[in-house]
Amino acid sequence: MNILFFYPISALVIFLSCGVVYAANPVHCAILLVAVMIGIAGLFLCLGCELLAMLQILVYAGAIMVLFLFIVMTVDTRKEEKFANGVKLAQTWGVFLSVALGLLFLFISLQFSRHLPDSVKWLGDAKSMGAAFLNNYALPFEAITMVLLAAMVGVVVMSREPMSQGPMSQGPTSQGPTSQGPTSQGPTSQGPKTASGGNQA
């Protein structure tokens, strides 16, 4: 039963991920990537981790890819012409090194001769995962919340700085707080009566 679905789904996932890399339109890439995420969730189901499959669909296909599609449709992406500026030397070497790394992965993978058993008691269900996160993995669980908090604060800071300086044509060289600093602190140093003056400026 597992083996009946595992190999077709994995072939489909590899085919679709080739499509993610190949498609010229970023919207097509994002939609193909959603299909890849759902296929990997199916692979998790075949390997017996139903909680991880649900998390994969919720987090990746539900949250991350919606964020991706949102940004793809916000910024004006146009189709890129393949190799419009010629093939760079770095691209050639990058592809060469990736294929070499893939072959290394292949040889390392072939060293494992163990077979995954068909029916074991579930270790990836919600009960045992929850117990593990509250006992053995409590400290990494708290640490990952700090990572998410730091990412959230960083995203808010990164995306609101250029907004406070008005026209976007001023470009990347002027930084928000430093250019805003003298004008916003000038009126407030004169006294409390000009506190509303900062809002007008």
Next chain:
Amino acid sequence: MIPVSHVFIIAGFIFTIGMVGIFIRRNLLVVFMGIELMFNAANLAFVGAGRMHPELSVISDGFASVPFVMAVAAAEAAVGLALVVAMYRATGGTDTDLLRSMKG
């Protein structure tokens, strides 16, 4: 009876495809999609390795690592997409060839 080596081979294929995508694509959004593919390959390898020792009664490190990878991937996607928006504001596009300001 799926051999665990097949799971690792599939994960290696997806990882390699994602890495090739990072190198050959010039759109920054598609580069981030390649990074997401690599995260997913790592997750698949973690799950395969977690299933490798069923005689252990406690939950394995492989299963427990997957939600952490997902959380890091979510944080990376948020920060990366904020970088894409910042780059779009600065240069008017998402092509990586537009990033030339540090070129001497």
